[in-house]
Amino acid sequence: MKIPSAPVQQGDRNWVLAAIRRIQADFQRSSDTHLIPLPLKGFPGVDLYLKDESSHPTGSLKHRLGRSLFLYALCNGWLREGSTVVEASSGSTAISEAYFARLLGLPFVAVMPASTSPEKIAAIEFQGGRCHLVGDPMSIYSESQRMADEVDGHYMDQFTYAERATDWRSNNNIAESIFQQMRLEKHPVASWLVSSAGTGGTVATLGRYVRYCAWPTRVCAADAEFSVFFEHYLSRKPDLCLGEGSRIEGIGRPRVEASFLPQVIDAMVKVPDVWSVAAMHELSVRLCRRVGASTGTNLIAALACMDQMRARGESGSVVTLLCDAGQRYGRTYYRREWLQQAGLQCDEQRKAVAVSLDSGRIATELAASWRTAGELAIRCA
Numbered sequence: 001m002k003i004p005s006a007p008v009q010q011g012d013r014n015w016v017l018a019a020i021r022r023i024q025a026d027f028q029r030s031s032d033t034h035l036i037p038l039p040l041k042g043f044p045g046v047d048l049y050l051k052d053e054s055s056h057p058t059g060s061l062k063h064r065l066g067r068s069l070f071l072y073a074l075c076n077g078w079l080r081e082g083s084t085v086v087e088a089s090s091g092s093t094a095i096s097e098a099y100f101a102r103l104l105g106l107p108f109v110a111v112m113p114a115s116t117s118p119e120k121i122a123a124i125e126f127q128g129g130r131c132h133l134v135g136d137p138m139s140i141y142s143e144s145q146r147m148a149d150e151v152d153g154h155y156m157d158q159f160t161y162a163e164r165a166t167d168w169r170s171n172n173n174i175a176e177s178i179f180q181q182m183r184l185e186k187h188p189v190a191s192w193l194v195s196s197a198g199t200g201g202t203v204a205t206l207g208r209y210v211r212y213c214a215w216p217t218r219v220c221a222a223d224a225e226f227s228v229f230f231e232h233y234l235s236r237k238p239d240l241c242l243g244e245g246s247r248i249e250g251i252g253r254p255r256v257e258a259s260f261l262p263q264v265i266d267a268m269v270k271v272p273d274v275w276s277v278a279a280m281h282e283l284s285v286r287l288c289r290r291v292g293a294s295t296g297t298n299l300i301a302a303l304a305c306m307d308q309m310r311a312r313g314e315s316g317s318v319v320t321l322l323c324d325a326g327q328r329y330g331r332t333y334y335r336r337e338w339l340q341q342a343g344l345q346c347d348e349q350r351k352a353v354a355v356s357l358d359s360g361r362i363a364t365e366l367a368a369s370w371r372t373a374g375e376l377a378i379r380c381a
Contacts, residue, residue, distance in 0.1 A: 059095065207261065233268045273293075
């Protein structure tokens with residue numbers, strides 16, 4: 001990433017301070033996101049909650065990241081008035097960054113895979129951003145840097161800076177918010193926090209925060225089928241790479257990202273894409289609203305945690321994330337023809353998810369499909 005090296009002028013400083021105040025004022029106008037209980041009669045003594053991040057102004061968990069990245073860049077002196085901001089993204093982070101760029105009056109360019117949903121592209125353009133689509137998902141990094149260099153702009157680079165831009169000690173990070181909202185629940189200190197990994201920043205925040213607060217809470221990271229995070233967790237090899245990108249938008253990466261910190265993760269679950277989509281559809285019916293496929297990934301991983309708790313006779317709570325709303329995926333995950341073309345038809349898998357949720361016994365085909373690591377690798381019978 002190219003870092004501005006020129007000395008900061010007073011005019012630049014005044015603009016930066018005004019920009020920070022605009023972001024803080026925007027945050028002050030916002031309320032917290034809801035924590036939704038999901039009653040499951042098959043798991044007595046184990047309470048499941050969904051942290052609904054779809055209610056942010058830009059509709060996803062990435063709104064927190066977008067705000068943190070802009071504040072981090074401003075406080076480091078990397079942004080000036082008129083700077084063009086460029087980001088590599090699968091879409092969700094770019095929507096949020098386009099929002100903050102417009103708030104500050106800055107041009108914004110999102111470099112994304114050509115497979116990004118049309119709804120996400122439209123949302124970025126609605127916020128005043130420009131979309132640059134590439135055929136090879138692995139090229140978004142170099143293409144973003146190239147475009148930023150061309151216009152003497154700033155490549156935000158969420159995959160490097162997500163974990164360090166977020167204030168994991170406090171400042172209303174998502175972990176602090178969860179524990180504040182859980183205070184009056186039957187099991188206020190969650191047994192498990194479950195989050196899928198996109199950059200790895202949210203998982204890093206959860207893992208660091210529970211250690212900082214000395215909670216006994218364990219952190220589980222859910223990984224998509226076409227992603228290297230699970231394999232990296234097992235091997236710790238930094239050079240793992242895939243030739244294709246994730247089919248679950250917003251999560252999973254074809255290379256190991258700097259913001260993914262396996263050392264603060266207690267367990268991982270590798271979820272096949274068809275089961276993520278199946279869980280997405282089943283949860284959407286139960287909530288009477290559409291959710292995104294990454295939330296389905298989270299639900300499957302949460303089931304793995306709850307299954308271990310049930311097998312051990314443990315009671316407690318599990319909190320996972322509702323990452324974004326399903327309206328962004330009306331032409332993909334919620335369109336039968338698209339699912340058939342992608343090989344993600346999931347009618348039978350959805351039935352198995354429903355049985356697992358209602359009975360408390362994980363369907364045989366579901367248990368055979370996922371891979372677990374860390375503390376979930378030892379499963380009680």
